[in-house]
Amino acid sequence: METDSAQRLDGTLTSADETVQFRADLTDSERADFSASWPDRFAWKHAHSKANPEADWGLHVLQSIEFGFYVLNAKFGRELGNGETLITITPKNTLVIASSVSNGGGSSVRAAEQDKHDLIDGVAVSEPNVNPEVDTGFSIRQGDGPVISNHSRSLLDYTTALAVWQGCANQAPAIRDDAPLNGVFNPPAIGENICNSLANKGLVSGATLDDRATDALRMLNEEFAIQPEQNLLAPVHFGLAVAQSISMTYANAYGRAAVEARLCDLSLAATDGAGAFQPLPAGAEAALFSASNGIPPTAGVNIVYDGAEGQPTHLAASVSPSSSQPDYGLDALLCLRSLAQDSNAVTGAPLEGEEAVRADAIAGGMNGFPGVADRYVPLHHYYFQALDLVWATLKNKQPLPPSQVVRTLPRGDIGTPLSEANLPDIDPDPESGDRIVFVNNQLRIPE
Template sequence: MTRTSIACLSGLLGLAAAACAPVPVAPELPVASEAPRVTAHRAGDDLLTAGLGADGLRAAIPPAFADPAAPTAGELRRRAIWANWRGIADLAPGGGYGEVYGRLDPVPGREYHAYAHIPGARQPHRVLVQVPDAFDRDARCVVVAASSGSRGIYGAIALAGAWGLPRGCAVAYTDKGAGTGYVDLATGQGAGLDGRPATGAAREFRVDAAADRGVAVKHAHSQDNPEADWGLHVKQAATFALEALDRAFPDAPPHRFGNVRVIAVGVSNGGGAVLRAAEDGEGWLDGVVAISPNVHPGEGGRPLYDYATEAALLMPCALAAEDFDALPMARPQGAVPPAWRARCASLHAAGLLEATTPAAQAREAHARLRAAGWSDAALEAGALSVAFDLWRSIVATYASAYARTPAGGMPCGYAFRAEGDDPAQRAAWWADASGIPPGAGVALAEAHAGDGADPHVPGLLCLRRLWTGDGAQAEALRAGVAATRAGPPRPGLPVIVVHGLDDGLIPEAFSGGPYAARARAAGRDLRYWRVHHAQHFDAFLGLPALAARYVPLMPYAYHALDRMAAHLDGAPLPEDAEIEPVPRRPGETLAVEGLRLPE
């Protein structure tokens, strides 16, 4: 479609306009009401690494601020890029980045920042376009991406930026209505467009600062259910990219859908967002690559809130079963963590487990999860999420988002609170936070925490009842989840989906697998790669025990983008693939042969 459209555009500029079919044009989708913030990044401050290079990104200590209480916009940007690279990619020595796959060469260019507005939404979402100085004017391309998880605007730089910028493509990002513009409701301080502390109308998150004394987090408290609009967020970022390119190159023919190649790519929540964008029938997208997508496929799959609340309750107990005795992540001190045993007892006391002994209770919880569709490989990798208490953070945040509750009215008595009163910590939220507390000096508080060894069970039971029970808030939450259900891609749109079979956060059996099956049943042009020995978090593979067990997914993401670009130039799409890589042995360096990338 894109190559044909470019040919037609050439005709329109010459004498052959009558022979050309109409170029698909997206309907008007307003992006920003004000001029974007434009910054140049060259000479020690590039687009891809903010001048840090490989060594700076690998440093264990974040880039410092000259004045911790008043960081500059440049300092915050550099630190945000450092944090987002380290949150997504495996940069550890021996992991293969920069040698087996990926590039970290400096990419000079300009950035265009703005707030975009979904019609009817309360809150804006951030959009960012990076335009390299080496943008290829003869083969104009845009890579559009949504941040993984609930990360800020640089949350896809390790995937979309690292693949697109060195190839001369502009890269467009959206935080898809989440991000790190936290607001301290006691002071009204949030983050402005440049990341620096701001108050009032200058803040990214337009929340009533008198509503509560805690911390407002946009994903949880926007009252927009942003996940329902992920596809529109991606489309607006792509639209903004065309506007930015017109500004960057005013002497060039206008940049429009149809004469600029647009490839959408994302991982995790970002992968779900680009699949939602793929549904759009307007023809503005040329190809889509989704990695480990958090997508609600309907029949055959399960929405995140369903299986995450189930995991938050049952998985600690299930991992205490003897089946996991040889799993280092499940026996961090050589034995079952006491808190996991306590969870078994709490579940029995709540009537959720019938067994009366700890060992039998663990086996029962394990059997319950297996019957619900969890594989042992997913449960083993899920031990990471249990160890870091991710499930509780995720379900509390998503419950508030789906039910559209404000900061002072989160379901089940949860709230986010600042830890201490450190102005320097608040000033760094925009750069340091992940978009879902706890972290960066913000804690998850529980009004109904219980006593004893397992205080979190009352809140988790309440969150689970919002999915299984009755009441106005439960109905509102389920309606919010229903609004996130994905449809098939646009007919004729090429799509590649890659999912790790050991994914313990977004299990393949609940998301990528059923989505691919439904899309192909609808006759869509989708290819699906299932990767054995791959879990959700490449960033954890710097730990030797995990590096010996799992391979990174990022090489497959870059390879899928290579294959998509080749397809758009005329090569056939790759075939479906069941990939059996060989994890590296302790002390070894990742080798390309062991990845067994599809031909």
């Protein structure tokens, strides 16, 4: 923020008044005041643009398709000889499949919903981030598990719940020792402090650490319908700050918060080994365009809890004022949680932007982590297979397979390469016990 540097469209840095991807809209004096109080901080486009960009992701996909047709016709269209080009490549003679993963997958789904000009012929996505409009007219059930009626929560609702309770749940006896890298990424002492802080706030019950951690895990599984299959993977996600980073970024985006607002006393900066903020080396800053995934912590930029007891500190190492304990800055995480519940007493402002991203309808490689590679298979393999199946449907009129659970086989030994036995194909005619069906207003997923 001090230098007012920003990334050009090609990713290089500039402090000049020219076209850039994003620059915080502060005057020189406002920026100087901010930097004097909060030095070495970063403004992040997704979090701090005040544009709530997710609301227009579907539109942006449609615009990219229109641009694609423009470029194709400029290159391959028929020249008329008078400086004009006859448009020969059109949606009527060209197959378009909207396809991506995660945020891109959600963008593709939303684009298909908003496609009034029939630009898109098919959709093939994996793990789409879609916030559906709440429909209480149906329920969901996996196998013989509980009926889930309170579904369709927002991404922010789920991630803030994980940010608050998962740090304690990591110490539950049912997963503590079996979850891959749990002890490496999640120090038990911090987990115990989180459990104690939650208990003191009445957010978990139990007299012992085991009881409190078990209750936190129960809360996530029962109250938020986090499936038990995720329990062993969730600790490594918490250790990598997945839910925490999404909660911080999206709360700012949905609230259209400016960088100087420091929503929930959180900001972005590089930190040292003790958790104190420090300048990001110039070389690392120059590499952010290529090295960052867009949601801190990433590429050397971390989430800093400015309201931590003592001094601004890396969130994971923060001491909460309410507990005077290093409990992963639980006070800040609870603030983000309150925003997801539209009950923040500090800002008094609900996140109107969250409703703007609701959807109307929802039409790989080897992982080297011990304990992960031997339990899980790459979902990306099936994303590519789905893309091929959609192409075959559009091109050759091949029927799409019914919705189903694919019975994969983890390879067990981390040194064993994946084979076709581990990754069976999506079945064109699955057994009845593998089919995902909608019966009597209930989405039924096999165990």
